[in-house]
Amino acid sequence: MKPPRFRYYAPHSLEEALAVLAEMADEAKPLAGGQSLIPMLNMRLARPSLLIDLNGLHELSGIELDNGALVVRAMTRHRAVERSPLVAEHTPLLAEAIRWVGHLPIRTRGTVGGSVAHADPAAELPGVLMALDGTVQLTSRRGQRLVPAEDFFIDLLTTAAEPDELVTEVRFPSLPSRTGTAWLEVARRHGDYALVGVGAVVSLAEDFTTVTEARLSFIGVGGRPVRARLAEAALRGQPVAAETWRAAAATVRGEIDPAGDIHASAEYRRYVAGVLAERALALAAERAREGARQ
Amino acid sequence: MPTRIFGEPIKRAEDPRLLTGRGRYTDDIDLPGQLHVAFLRSPLAHARIRSIDVSAAREMPGVVTVWTYADIGPCQRRMPLLIPHPDLTHPYTRYALAKDEVNHVGEPVAMVIAESRYLAEDAVEAIVVEWEELPPVVDIERAVQPGAPLVHEELGTNVAAHYVGIVGDPEGAFSRAAHVFRERLIIERSAGMPIETRAIVAVWNDVEGVLEVWDTTQAPIVIRNALAALFGLAPTQVRVIAPDVGGGFGCKIMVYPEEVLVPYAALTLRRPIKWTEDRLEHFVGTNHERLQIHDAEIAVDAEGRILGIRDRFLHDAGAYTPYGIIVPIITACQLPGPYKVPNYHVEFRAVYSNTVPVSPYRGAGRPHAAFVMERLLDRVADELGLDRAEVRRRNFIQPHEFPYDVGLIFQDGAPTRYDSGNYPGMLDLLLQQMDYDRLVREELPRLRAEGRFVGVGIACYVEGTGIGPYEGATVRVEPTGQVYVATGMPQQGQAHKTVLAQIVAEELQVPVGSVQVFEGDTAHFQFGSGTYASRSAVVCGSAVALAARKVREQGLQLAAEELEVAVEDLVVEDGRVYVRGAPERGFTWAQLAQLANPLRYAYAGDLVVRPRPWTGPTLPPGKQPSLEATEYYSPPHATWASGAVGMLVEVDIETGQLHIRKLWVVHDCGKMINPMVVEGQVHGGIAQGIGGAFYEKLHYDDNGQLLNASFMDFLMPTAMEIPRMEIAHQETPSPLNPLGVKGVGEAGAIPMPAVVAAAVEDALRPFGVRITRMPLDPDQLWRMTHPESS
Amino acid sequence: MTAVGTERRVIRVVVNGVPYEREVEARLLLSDFLRHELGLTGTHVGCEHGVCGACTVLFDGEPVRSCLFLAVQADGHAIETVEGLAPSESELHPLQLAFWEKHGLQCGYCTPGMLMVLKAFLAEHPNPTEEEIREAISGNLCRCTGYQNIVEAALSAAQLMRQS
Known part of the structure; x- marks a missing residue:
């Protein structure tokens, strides 16, 4: 080797x-x-x-706010994200998910740009980027472009980056107020790639009883991180209630199409994606309420 | 008062070196002019070699030579069958490099020797092999069907061995039973997977005329003997050293192809040669274990007492049987466990498949046996509405019934005869530790009322440890005061340097730090077999004790002569031998060693040498110039350790995740030499057992490709998966050996599949599932609890 | 454009405070460089794909897998290995003392990686819980100890280090 x-x-x-x-x-x-x-x-x-x-290339390292969006330059290490108060405050979903990436000595060295460019469909960062409708900045001699996460991740280890382009930064847009997020995943062992993982984003109406917007981004259920668009659409305007989350889980199971491998079958992943969606939505909604209270 | 050293949790002598990076593992050894080896290994499970073209590889930069079967001289003979058995009617071993056929992915085909491992790997890629693919045999149930493709065509069968063991009258027992229950029980393929892979460094020492070999083996004397025979060298011309070894767990005891090829290259090329297995090679080049499929049935009376057991199982032998049928024999003999099974029919077929060969991995057939027995007893309890602990209690062999004969011949050829034990006491201690009644009557119902899927399991086991043939040791008191101890057993982390020193220090009443143990080097000790089968403390420890006692006698005798007192008037204390009640009249052990040696020239020592009157030869016949003894210990048969474990688990039925909330252990390995080391052994065995119960499985596909040959996908538990363990000791001394000890090396691994199955089954009672296959995984648990979804 | 980059390079690294200058192949792994070029064999290799953690060293103070690291990438940086852990020939680091005291090692093969990752972790978390320690070492596989005594040793070392 x-x-x-x-x-x-x-x-x-x-x-x-x-x-x-x-x-x-x-x-x-x-x-x-x-x-x-x-x-x-x-x-x-x-x-x-x-x-x-x-x-x-130290110019490719750093975390900052730009127009309300969190900008993480490509060579920023996972550990730097994990330790960043800015990330914790501005993009708690990223702060929560980053702890699931590998182990301490992996996060010391691993970079945000590298993880995004590698595009492993079970990796956390692409899932977070998708959940937050983030964008990827690609730079080449020909110039620079911003690609939405939805368009960036194409398939297993395949992205929209051309061979001469480098991922130079990723952007996580800010979330509206009364919004909570949650990252949950199931892995065989701590630190393994997820069997299934989900990032949930829930925004509530002023009275905190209705969902105004929700997003669900899954990892481990396809060739790329997957948004559950049908479930998201169905969640809009629904009451904050256990039944709402349960219904969303059912919709999720209907719309995703995971594959099986030696660690878990497609059916398992489909089911557990629903379970995690239900739990993550409830947690995100709870956090939306708590965040507003603080 | 003599100082108690035996039985104390003394810190390990091994540790300061290992903690500071000064350990010496095989791959740490770099010799000047050293060459490096990489192997081309078969990418196919079953194929004929039409041709091999190594010409391009030989021309690659840094390549010294490339060998195929044609080039390996004396290594062309088949690898040895290490442990024959009368029922192994169709043994088959490999060639060191494939001759014309490969029988598993990973089988060595060609050997590149180059200036660096990097360059050697480059050249491996330039070797061109033309293959003729043969049908792979992977599924052992299909392999025994008529007309199945054969792994070894010339054997005419895939069945390497067919064994039948019968005790009492099984048929009669089943015909008069109140109840008979049947289970089909499976334990999947796994592997020991030490963190250090195998490695070998060999050099022909031209100054001494000795072939020197450093090898990660668990049996350096075996390797030494094999190399001497193979190369026509006197055994003293071959020195094999197992230096620090980074874990073994069974898979490092073998004579592997690399273990003869690398020394052969050193002999032939007259350069130091190193091969270090990489992890991918290890997955397909080092032996596996575990897969067995059991069809078992139990006959009980109306009260749940065992009348008989019938078990027929298939054992996956892999592609070759170099280690015989040790693993399934152990399964067969140990299946009855701590219970009285008056009538027993056990039968197995060891079946060839185009997969990595199978040889013992920590537990060595016992986890399978305990899984079968404990599952059957749980079934009996559940069917008869009895408490699972109560069923066990009703069937235990009682303390007054030892020695107890199971009625079968054990792996060492001796009777399966339990020497001592206290199984009811062991279970009582476990239940007390668990607060079992409260747990079952109060805590479980409370947790279940919260909607949690929690369950409790218990499992009991025995382990035949400390088998022969024998081990030996030399103990010598040096005139400088150190005590030299040499044995043939190497260690892979079991603290031999500490515990063997404790035995000697106790006998001689010297500081444990003054005892220096040399092990695993054939230059220090020539006889013995190696470290396996939980036998070091028992067999080697006893030999060390016998040798130390002999030295103690020599010292007493000498002191008695010098002081002109009777031996009975002397005491051994504080590192000295002196007259009882007159401590000033005596000698230190160093002084006694000096006295024993009538040198002409006084030398560094603290004893004033007295001129002696002439009485004849200075060293009379029968005397030796040292306090030194070499003794051997050969056990009459195995000594039987035992244990019981309890577990509280919770299953998240929505994700299939398993959470081990509590884990209690009682174990009994007789007298403990060092309780700290014993607990460490139990901890490690349990962790591996948990791996085998929920994480570790080697996945072969139908083509014989190993799908998870990496640490990414072969899931050894981390610190996050292994729970805290609460351990209690019971000490039932063995009457068989001078120390009263029993082995503990494999103990923890044995009951874990059984106890995890029991606890999970209990947690999932609302679903009425039976756990019959190990390891479990989240997907399986989810399927059991969601039959409608899957 | 002519060929960019080189297959060999001269690097300067400081390992355990000692400066070294060596010419190495670009593909040489840092683990192999430390072990076989510098003879610092305390760093062990268990998998060469970044899972087992036996090869963990500190790179500019942070734990990294030396098997997932090219020696050329260490140029101009400081590495710390297990050989540099003890303050002197005659003294042990609190982690080493605690591992010895609590029987935190058996075969010793995973031990250097455990020690190095814990050194970095305890520097950042001087008063950790058992759970935090378990998570910190979860990237380091041990096949002998079942981890319990490693965790005990880490807790004990943290206490020793807080006291000193």
């Missing part, structure tokens, strides 16, 4: 990185935290002839 031969390039600036990527996109692979790429190299499942190491 030793990596195959490759050339290694550590650019000093994003511009340098993009220049090389533009020239050699076919044979080059950007190296972010390496927590997914290096295992693939060690198993010789990935064979880039050139690695472009982004770890020296």
